[in-house]
Amino acid sequence: MPYKVLVVDDSSFFQHRLKEIINECPELKVVGIAANGQEAIEKAASLQPDIISMDYEMPLLDGVSAVRAIMAERPVPIVMFSSMTYEGANITLEALDAGAVDFIPKNFAEVSKNSDLLKRRLHEKLITFASQANIAPVRSTDELAAEANVRSQRAREKTAALRERIASRTAPTEKSAAQPHRPRSEKRNLKGKVKLVVIGASTGGPVALSDIITQLPANFPAALLVVQHMPENFTKAFAERLNRLSAVTVKEAQSGDKLAPGSVLIAPGGMQMMLDRTGSAIKIIAGDDRVNYKPCVDITFASIANFYHEKVLAIVLTGMGSDGCDGARILKDKGAVLWSQDQASSIVYGMPAAVAKANLSDEVLSLGEFSSRLISDL
Known part of the structure; x- marks a missing residue:
């Protein structure tokens, strides 16, 4: 039917x-x-x-x-x-x-x-x-809202309730990733060691990123790079919106932008974000038509792996497909730590499922855990 x-x-x-x-x-x-x-x-x-x-x-x-x-x-x-x-x-x-x-x-x-x-x-x-x-019977809105980790307003609770109801079921295109996967290794001590946090996301990412970034303090000790699948114009508006809501500084990345603690740089839509030859600043290049995603998580992850090694914490959030998995493997080979979002709090459990299934995730966290863990662990 x-x-x-x-x-x-x-x-x-x-x-x-x-x-x-x-x-x-x-x-x-x-x-x-x-x-x-x-x-x-x-x-x-x-x-x-x-x-x-x-x-x-x-x-x-x-x-x-x-x-x-x-x-x-x-x-x-x-x-x-x-x-x-x-x-x-x-x-x-x-x-x-x-x-x-x-x-x-x-x-x-x-x-x-x-x-x-x-x-x-x-x-x-x-x-x-x-x-x-529609895979399983719909529970009451109150039951779903009680499980959601969202702001107190009733409308926001019911919004998150839908996200959890959708995310708790896997789309036909993601059947191979339907089961949760165990973390790859024991929890590592990151205090004072991580200099760069890089986050990749797609479907459901704007809300997830907002939930994480708006909770970070102005004195957050690491630089942050964000690769969110979005068209041009959208990433600029998204960065400005996050900047208004956050204690950290958020902007759409431009070539020459320096990495700095408490600064969040978002890859511009339609382009690719990399590190320059010094590893201390951003390089923005035109998106190649042969690459499916512009911006692409894999490209940014791979560029970072050349410089920061074990000083990187990579995070893969909700999204369709598997962008980020190849780049995560390169980062892990260089000693980086990787966290991925769990199935229950993901709008679509595709990208985080790919890295978890490949045994690349050091830890699998719910959306509500990321900001508190970033604050406490770094």
Whole structure:
């Protein structure tokens, strides 16, 4: 039986095209269309879809407000259709904070030209999140919220409840990584030894990174590099948002930026982040079309391995695929320590599962443990 999809968009053109594209996949079926946020709330309640595709700029009620309302009443996976502009990136980040699980860039040319890439991307995301949320019977929102490690606000609790419900089940594409794996080795003493922390993430990463970085003190003793799969414009908006919320300094990385304790540099979307020949500053290069991810965790991990060896703590967070696994192996061979996120707190247990399955994780931690461990261990 196909997963039920609710399409929310105020444009009749996008309504029609998205319905056509989604219904081309036999595992998906559009059961309703909403033209504004208020209608989305009503149809989410009456149709009880398995997943929702949501626009953000609509009359009566915008997409972010609709996400908050839906998550507060009946949590369901919501994928945002987002403009590639800087303003669109900011609104998308608000939607993710409100409870959306992921986003897809909204490109008129791709939709109108019947892009195969858009179809694959859309079908994959909708099936992934719909299947994860429907493998087992849904528990009550209160039960899920009680298990979540989130902020105290009720809406945030229910958002995290959905994340845990989705993350506790593995998508068909991640079946091989469904079982948790034991850490590779005993806990190591890192106090005063780690000079650089590097974090890789993809799907679910913006919320996970926010939960970790905003808890770090201004005098955090190590430099931090972040590789989050995001398009250009999004990483700049994301860095600025984190900087406003954090005691540490956060910025989108540029060539020449120096590594410094308490400073967080985020790899720019569409580019690759490496260390320069001195190992003390950042080098940003154009993303090669032969590389799937721009930025790519493997590339940054491998570049760091040439310099910092046992002074590196690498962290692999939630995300589809296995980016970071090859780079983690190189780092481990040089003596680095690696932590990975556990299945229960990951939106998608792909990237962290890959490093755990390869026996590269020194420790497997839940999302709520990372910030406290970084503070206490370093």
